[in-house]
Amino acid sequence: MTAPGYFEGQPDYTGFVLHHCLHYMDLIPWFAGEDFGDMTVRSVPPAPGKLLLHLNFTTPQGKIGNFVMGTVQSRGTPMEEIRIMGDHTRLHVDNIIDVALYRDPPFKADDPGAVLDPACDTLCWRPNFTAAANEDHKGYAALLRGEPRDVPDIGDRVRAMERMIAQIPL
Template sequence: MTVLNIGWIGCGRHATQMLMPQLGRNNINIAAVCDVNEKAAASAAWQYGAEAVYTDFRDLIAHKGIDAIGMAVGPDLHETASLVALEHGLPVFLEKPPAKDRPGAERIALASEKAGKPVLLGFMKRYSTGNRIAGNMLASGDFGDVLGISGSYMTAPTYFEGEADYTGFYLHHCVHYMDLIPWLAGADLADLAVRKREPKPGHLLFHLNFECQNGVIGTIVMGTVQSRGTPMEHIQIMGDHIRLEVDNIINVACYRNPPFKADDPAACLLEKADTLSWEPNFTAAANEDHKGYSALMADVAAAFRGEKTNAPDIVDGVRAMANLERMIALL
């Protein structure tokens, strides 16, 4: 398999601990790194064997021999740097959000189309093990029509630094479900309604009720009133006499329509009726990434090579940003 040389922008903890470790596993060599904090960039270069260190993203993009650009920085720089990379004819991977607003994402989409180069996005929730299993079951056709979806995705008020501005929470947290829920439902969000509680500044809880374009209904619960040290996610997908539940992105159960067994002396478990469940085996000596970054970057690498993949792209990013802005307008 051809080794790709990537130039990476943004060498913070998320990039160096979550994203960059997945690149080598997918035959992507980190050739150059960039960060306004030169010490952070130098540390990342040492960890991943990059040959060059930059503090200006334009210099990195101009680095000789680069095949693609990856970045995990702020939404403003995501837009600016990706536009420059596309002008140089380079495909791009962006951590979410793609930009600070929908028009910014649309500008990237237009530039991607003009350059004929993909822009892939870090919507790894699609790749989290439990969500991916659920998505594959829905796509198989055995589940039948999705009737409703409910999801809870909480966090703590850690996006604020002494100021209750929810922008970071919306852009870095809520945007995930603006992508994930339409992906599971098989259609974009249509009608939206919101109810909220805010016991004090920075502490927000809201319920987003929705109907998708294909008739799927549901509720998303999000907020900043839970500890990040506890499980924060639960998804239930409802069908006709069947439902899927994904707990904390890793525990999956499929409930069907089993017979009552208490009065049946010959009762047994029926493959077509009884509950199927799966839990990860954390005792196995395996390098598994249940959050989804490894599987995401495998699809990103394939897309960089011109192969057809299911990696979320800038079109998905435009949709997610549009949904996010509609939701924010109701809060």
């Protein structure tokens, strides 16, 4: 998301798509653990300089997700969200800050000995911005999956740009 003031008077969204939306497009396959399958984009330009995009996608292994992007939010009130759902697993990222990985926990209401199980219960993470660089240098995926994983590379960025140019109206 970015503020509409950047595009007023000259509604060319190429920079927005290639500089802002690109991060979502290379992050989604990283979170999903596989590349995009089908992808659909809806766009709404409420006024010159303002653009809203909704992108939904599937993956070859049966995951589905969506994210929302736009130039209509104030930089002081971020409103970004990512949702990915697979078989008994959902990942929600809100405002780039709150991350939750929902899995398939057993029902615990009738079990007096129930405990939180790190193997199946929901994991939530909110960064400590006073020490963010020291807290998680590997990114969200390593934290949520419990395994190291490289960040998206230049090949991921190139594929993301190709998708955006083909799918998102500029």
